[in-house]
Amino acid sequence: DQQVKQNSPSLSVQEGRISILNCDYTNSMFDYFLWYKKYPAEGPTFLISISSIKDKNEDGRFTVFLNKSAKHLSLHIVPSQPGDSAVYFCAASAELSGSARQLTFGSGTQLTVLP
Amino acid sequence: DTAVSQTPKYLVTQMGNDKSIKCEQNLGHDTMYWYKQDSKKFLKIMFSYNNKELIINETVPNRFSPKSPDKAHLNLHINSLELGDSAVYFCASSLLRGGRGAYEQYFGPGTRLTVT
Incomplete structure (x- = not known):
């Protein structure tokens, strides 16, 4: 049961253009x-x-x-640079009992910025 | 002046062996975590300790036993290693309370465990 989803395992973008990475979540307790x-x-x-x-x-x-309302977040990188090439993880935080917090991660998106 | 350090970085061992991974943080944080990154690349929480007290304990085989001698250290001991334990294990730390610091976790470089 994936509470945080990154549906695009990879993304390629030309240097100088915008990179948009997406993430969806299901748990309303994430704040x-x-x-x-x-x-x-x-x-x-x-x-x-x-x-x-x-x-x-x-x-x-x-x-x-x-x-x-859509339980969706996105990361925009502009302008994209070759050094931005990496795996990007989306994470959502919810409070547990006693003020402890827990992060739930998506599976990541590999961003490749082409020179 | 590494913030969160783990040793060893690579660990290759045979099935049935017992091994430990060590983690230390010098950020003054009071909470530490162990995550497992499996073959599908998900980072999944295993344990969390606050001031040497266990506060998160996900469904993990009891062959895995965390030990926190003080709030700057959280070690992971694994008994009777199995092939399925092969993964990258990440240690992380944060503050339990204190504004934004309570939300952001800082990760170590990871330990790649290979069980043959």
Whole structure:
């Protein structure tokens, strides 16, 4: 039962163009969403996040959009650069008992930015 | 000055053996996690400890036993290794409370375990 889904396992984009990575979730208890970037043989690194009370968060070339009614979020990278080539994981956070939080990850999208 | 470190990075062993993976964080976080990335690339939570106390324990075979000697360390011991245990194991840390820091987890580089 995948609560967080990234339906595109891969995406290729030309350098300088926009990359759009998508993520869908099913659990209404998720109230915070994160994107992680992962290079081969390294651990995931935090990229950008958004609270469920917002619909957009921007950080430089990276913007995350949240559509709560559709249970959908997307990551926009513009302009895309070859160094952005990596696997991007969508993650959703929900509070457990005692203020503990748990992240649920999607399966990732491999982004390749072509020079 | 690595934030979250894991040892070893690669581990090749035979079925039936017992092995441990160590994790240390120097971020001052009070919560640590173990994740398993399987062949389908999903990152799945296994355990979480807050100040040496177990707070998340997903459905994991009891051959897996986490141990937290202090809040900066969380080790994973695996008994009687099986072929299906082959995966990449990631350690992570965060704050339990404290604004945005409570939401973001910082990951180690991973340990690739291969059971033959």
